[in-house]
Amino acid sequence: MVNESDKAEKMTAALRKAGIRVTRQRIALLGVIADADDHPDAVELHDRARAVEPSVSLATVYRTLSVLEEQGVVHRHSFEGGGARFETAHEEHHDHILDVDTGEVIEFQSDKIEQLQDEIARELGYEVVHHRFELYCRKVRRS
């Protein structure tokens, strides 16, 4: 069972190993990201981090998110409308459904999609470096 403080510790360990300094501001942000079970944007993360450590600026949030992304511990998603949203890089690859009414993000995983896209690319003489697969959806309501 991986809890939130384990996640934060793993991320700080990754930073230390890469020779990147672990500052008060970064500790605060890592805690906030580890705790998040949604997909917050930079401003939202800034608000949450400031509640823990008031001396965190938005510039530092952006800078740290870029560092964490480079280290592969955080993923950035630029969904339609609004700014980028972030999540901890958990091991299983997944794609996203976006509820167009609520903005909620739901994760899903499909092996078929993964193999299908490789097939499609190969057939055209390409290999997939990465992909974007986002379903903009509406909840089905039963009568």
Add this chain to the structure above:
Amino acid sequence: MVNESDKAEKMTAALRKAGIRVTRQRIALLGVIADADDHPDAVELHDRARAVEPSVSLATVYRTLSVLEEQGVVHRHSFEGGGARFETAHEEHHDHILDVDTGEVIEFQSDKIEQLQDEIARELGYEVVHHRFELYCRKVRRS
């Protein structure tokens, strides 16, 4: 066989039918979009349109593209990196491969993908409004 001037005529007809005025600037832009067989961005379209009709401003390019998108005759794609890119709305739905080395856009169509995404959404209680499926790829080179 649908040639480029047919495309432009269809688009102007769509505008007229919707009570939207057909100006010199819009005619120029429609011609340019109909001729394009790539996926140009707004600045590129502005450059091409100015070559035909010098009195086209970038603001009008953006405004007209929004109008054309609302009318469903043009599609806008926000691929990773850089601004939005545009194409005429041809009848067959398709998705895109992006060559990460050259920036080139290749279109492809897959019925399997379409039905698979509907399945995935339905299973989670959603119906797909629209989707984004982009493969960021590299050309496979044979030795």
Add this chain to the structure above:
DNA sequence: TCTATCTTTGAGAATCGTTATCATTCTTAT
């Protein structure tokens, strides 16, 4: 623990793509 080095920081300016403002010009139906 003290220092030296070198990274990170906050504040705000700058950037990029895009949209809004507004007075003037142009399309279109009459």
Add this chain to the structure above:
DNA sequence: ATAAGAATGATAACGATTCTCAAAGATAGA
């Protein structure tokens, strides 16, 4: 030809993000 209203160019404003730079802080070593 004319009136009414839509579209225009120029430029300001915008939102998200990155950059700049002097000041503060983290880390390794003595």
